Amino acid sequence: MATSPPTTERRSLKGSTRERRGDPIFRAILMVAASSVLLILAAMIIRTSIEAWPVFAKEGIWGFLTGRQWSVGTSRSEVTGTYGALPFIYGTLLISFIAIVFAVPLAIGIALFTNELAPSWLKRPLTYTVDTLAMVPSVVYAFVGMYFFRIEVWAPVGQFIAGTPAGEVPFLSGPVLLSSYWSAANILAIMILPIITAICRDVFAQVPADEKNAAYAMGATRWEVMSKIIVPHSFSGIVGATMLGLGRALGETLAVAVLIGSTRDMTSSVFQPGDAMTALIANTFQDAHPEAIWALLAIGVTLFFITMAVNITARLIVARVNTRVSGGAVA
Amino acid sequence: MRFITRRATAAIAALALVAVACGGDDTAGDPLAQDDAGDDAEASAEDDAEEDDADEVGELDDDSVGVAADRADLLGAGATFITPVMLEWIRDNEPGISVNYQSIGSGGGIAQFLEESVDFGSTERYLTEEEVEDALEIRGCEALHIPDAFGGVVPAYNNPDVEAALEAAGQDALIVSGDVIAGMYFGDITSWDDPALQELNPDVELPGGDLIPVHRSDGSGTTYIFVTYLSSVNQRWADEVGAGSEVDWPAGIGGNGNEGVSAEVSQQPGAVGYLSIAYAIENDIAMMAVINDDGNAVFPTVQSVSEGPASIIDTIPDDFRYDITGVGGDGFPIVGTHWILAWECGYDDEIASSLIDFLTWVIEDGDDLAIDLLYSPTVGDFKDRVLEQIQRINSVEPAS
Numbered sequence: 097m098a099t100s101p102p103t104t105e106r107r108s109l110k111g112s113t114r115e116r117r118g119d120p121i122f123r124a125i126l127m128v129a130a131s132s133v134l135l136i137l138a139a140m141i142i143r144t145s146i147e148a149w150p151v152f153a154k155e156g157i158w159g160f161l162t163g164r165q166w167s168v169g170t171s172r173s174e175v176t177g178t179y180g181a182l183p184f185i186y187g188t189l190l191i192s193f194i195a196i197v198f199a200v201p202l203a204i205g206i207a208l209f210t211n212e213l214a215p216s217w218l219k220r221p222l223t224y225t226v227d228t229l230a231m232v233p234s235v236v237y238a239f240v241g242m243y244f245f246r247i248e249v250w251a252p253v254g255q256f257i258a259g260t261p262a263g264e265v266p267f268l269s270g271p272v273l274l275s276s277y278w279s280a281a282n283i284l285a286i287m288i289l290p291i292i293t294a295i296c297r298d299v300f301a302q303v304p305a306d307e308k309n310a311a312y313a314m315g316a317t318r319w320e321v322m323s324k325i326i327v328p329h330s331f332s333g334i335v336g337a338t339m340l341g342l343g344r345a346l347g348e349t350l351a352v353a354v355l356i357g358s359t360r361d362m363t364s365s366v367f368q369p370g371d372a373m374t375a376l377i378a379n380t381f382q383d384a385h386p387e388a389i390w391a392l393l394a395i396g397v398t399l400f401f402i403t404m405a406v407n408i409t410a411r412l413i414v415a416r417v418n419t420r421v422s423g424g425a426v427a
Numbered sequence: 428m429r430f431i432t433r434r435a436t437a438a439i440a441a442l443a444l445v446a447v448a449c450g451g452d453d454t455a456g457d458p459l460a461q462d463d464a465g466d467d468a469e470a471s472a473e474d475d476a477e478e479d480d481a482d483e484v485g486e487l488d489d490d491s492v493g494v495a496a497d498r499a500d501l502l503g504a505g506a507t508f509i510t511p512v513m514l515e516w517i518r519d520n521e522p523g524i525s526v527n528y529q530s531i532g533s534g535g536g537i538a539q540f541l542e543e544s545v546d547f548g549s550t551e552r553y554l555t556e557e558e559v560e561d562a563l564e565i566r567g568c569e570a571l572h573i574p575d576a577f578g579g580v581v582p583a584y585n586n587p588d589v590e591a592a593l594e595a596a597g598q599d600a601l602i603v604s605g606d607v608i609a610g611m612y613f614g615d616i617t618s619w620d621d622p623a624l625q626e627l628n629p630d631v632e633l634p635g636g637d638l639i640p641v642h643r644s645d646g647s648g649t650t651y652i653f654v655t656y657l658s659s660v661n662q663r664w665a666d667e668v669g670a671g672s673e674v675d676w677p678a679g680i681g682g683n684g685n686e687g688v689s690a691e692v693s694q695q696p697g698a699v700g701y702l703s704i705a706y707a708i709e710n711d712i713a714m715m716a717v718i719n720d721d722g723n724a725v726f727p728t729v730q731s732v733s734e735g736p737a738s739i740i741d742t743i744p745d746d747f748r749y750d751i752t753g754v755g756g757d758g759f760p761i762v763g764t765h766w767i768l769a770w771e772c773g774y775d776d777e778i779a780s781s782l783i784d785f786l787t788w789v790i791e792d793g794d795d796l797a798i799d800l801l802y803s804p805t806v807g808d809f810k811d812r813v814l815e816q817i818q819r820i821n822s823v824e825p826a827s
Contacts, residue, residue: 165675166675167674167675168646168671168673170555170557170671171557172555172557172558172561173557242690243690243694247694271637273639273680273695274691274694274695275680275681275682275691275695353644353683354683354687357644357680357681358644358680358681358682358683359676359678359679359680359681360675360676361678369680369681371644371681375644379644379645379646379681379683380644380645380646380673381646382531382532382534382535382645382646383532383533383534383535383645383646383647383648383672383673384534384646384673385534386538388646388673
């Protein structure tokens with residue numbers, strides 16, 4: 097489908113005048129479509145940054161990012177409260193990171209199983225199930241997490257972990273509460289699982305059959321083929337999938353707001369409640385005074401830049417690894 | 428390819444047309460018609476929707492009921508707390524005025540009121556000094572506070588062992604004081620057999636166990652009432668935390684909305700939370716009796732919540748911007764007010780008379796509906812003062 101030179105040549109040969117006129121118009125439409133993305137993005141960043149500026153100006157950007165106190169004021173025209181976003185930034189990063197740690201290996205496992213091991217009668221149902229999981233609205237995840245998972249699964253598992261010697265580490269120490277970083281991280285892991293799995297499945301399927309067959313011919317076991325051929329070959333795809341998952345985890349709002357417990361202390365244990373950036377915005381904007389709304393927008397701007405940083409890092413990783421891996425593969 | 432391109436262009440053009448048409452519709456018609464229909468589950472919902480959809484046609488019906496023709500539909504926005512009874516008032520009001528009420532929270536209600544995009548605002552906190560000054564500037568006259576109902580906020584808890592101990596001791600409810608509640612939310616009282624609790628309940632053999640405070644994670648009038656009370660009875664709370672619809676909680680877990688707090692309280696063993704009284708009673712959640720200013724331990728009921736405001740009626744200022752503190756007698760001490768915000772000037776005559784008629788009806792005849800839904804209505808002398816306040820709507824010319 098790509099516009100390769102032969103195609104244009106053939107088209108120009110038998111094209112009518114009308115088509116030649118239609119071509120630039122179509123191109124213009126596509127250009128508008130493409131640039132609209134940039135415009136929307138620019139408008140959003142500029143607009144929110146302007147609205148949030150008084151808060152950054154008062155706290156200082158560094159002060160805003162590292163401040164640990166969040167006490168809203170009631171003014172309509174100036175910033176009177178104290179706005180430090182660190183507890184929320186920490187919470188967002190922590191739960192997203194834990195979610196990735198849980199979800200990525202699981203997703204790779206599911207994808208490898210469906211592609212390589214599953215008998216054909218199981219392949220399709222498995223694929224459909226994962227895809228369906230991706231379509232469940234987050235409010236449903238939120239409620240299932242709130243009324244079932246955290247009570248029946250996560251808290252008991254947390255209790256168990258806190259009871260083992262690992263529980264001596266402050267990060268994993270009890271008491272285990274129902275609303276906690278732990279619960280929020282677990283629901284996120286479930287929510288980002290489908291998208292990571294689906295992408296992994298697709299990139300694994302792209303691995304040339306020749307390479308796999310060659311490995312099998314050399315006497316490689318299935319494990320060796322999967323771990324030495326398929327996964328390294330798909331590394332950039334896996335990173336891409338992880339980043340998409342991370343993006344969703346960073347931005348997920350409702351399920352996190354319901355499960356994280358909304359406490360502005362940065363408690364050291366994952367089994368204690370905390371707060372996240374999206375959760376704070378969703379929870380408090382409705383009843384906020386104007387200056388608190390600016391502060392929430394400042395959080396939004398911060399989240400945007402964090403997401404962007406994640407994206408750029410991912411691209412750098414992919415670029416570096418690609419040169420190394422393809423170099424190695426060729427050699 | 429060629430045909431697809433042309434078709435796509437046509438499709439885009441068509442879409443654009445549709446979009447323009449829809450956009451026009453949205454601004455011209457009232458998007459709130461859906462809200463009404465959605466919220467009133469009963470049969471009358473259809474009537475409401477029809478009325479909203481076809482205003483001109485609907486007027487005929489209303490006229491035949493014998494109401495003055497100089498009326499207009501009202502648009503209001505604000506507190507979610509009042510929404511259930513507000514919808515009943517709107518449905519049953521005898522002047523037959525149709526009101527669109529957007530339940531968007533007190534903060535949003537105040538913002539929309541000051542932007543003059545609604546006819547009346549609705550809020551659980553009175554305007555700040557700055558907002559009052561802005562209001563004068565915006566419209567050239569006062570923004571009136573009109574109290575229409577009171578709501579109690581009750582401490583609720585989840586500890587079956589405590590309930591069993593209470594039963595064994597023959598005591599109806601766990602008794603707490605403002606200082607003890609503050610202690611719980613400071614994170615100082617962390618166990619159910621804390622000496623401070625034991626002292627107030629000497630006959631009860633309190634079991635141990637972790638005590639976990641739960642607060643609202645969203646900004647809320649319920650929080651405002653609760654922390655205003657704590658600030659009034661506990662100096663340390665006033666100094667370190669203060670009052671507001673959203674505060675920097677020293678301890679505890681947050682839950683979103685009454686539902687979130689109630690879910691947290693009912694699922695987390697040993698939890699203590701605060702809930703709007705209507706919500707707690709409807710969901711049959713264990714509540715605590717609170718010691719008021721006169722030293723009486725009062726259990727929250729619709730009546731005891733109404734007593735509170737009555738006991739301080741003489742101290743309520745003329746502008747109706749007040750907190751209810753220092754409740755004594757038989758009054759339940761944690762109680763707040765819901766206000767309607769309206770302007771003293773600048774309404775069209777039809778809107779002003781509709782607004783006055785509607786609010787007058789609410790204050791004079793809306794009590795039963797409010798009590799049915801566990802809201803405490805205005806009483807006695809206070810009612811008369813509120814009715815006078817309503818008459819001030821649109822009573823002056825805007826200062827230029």
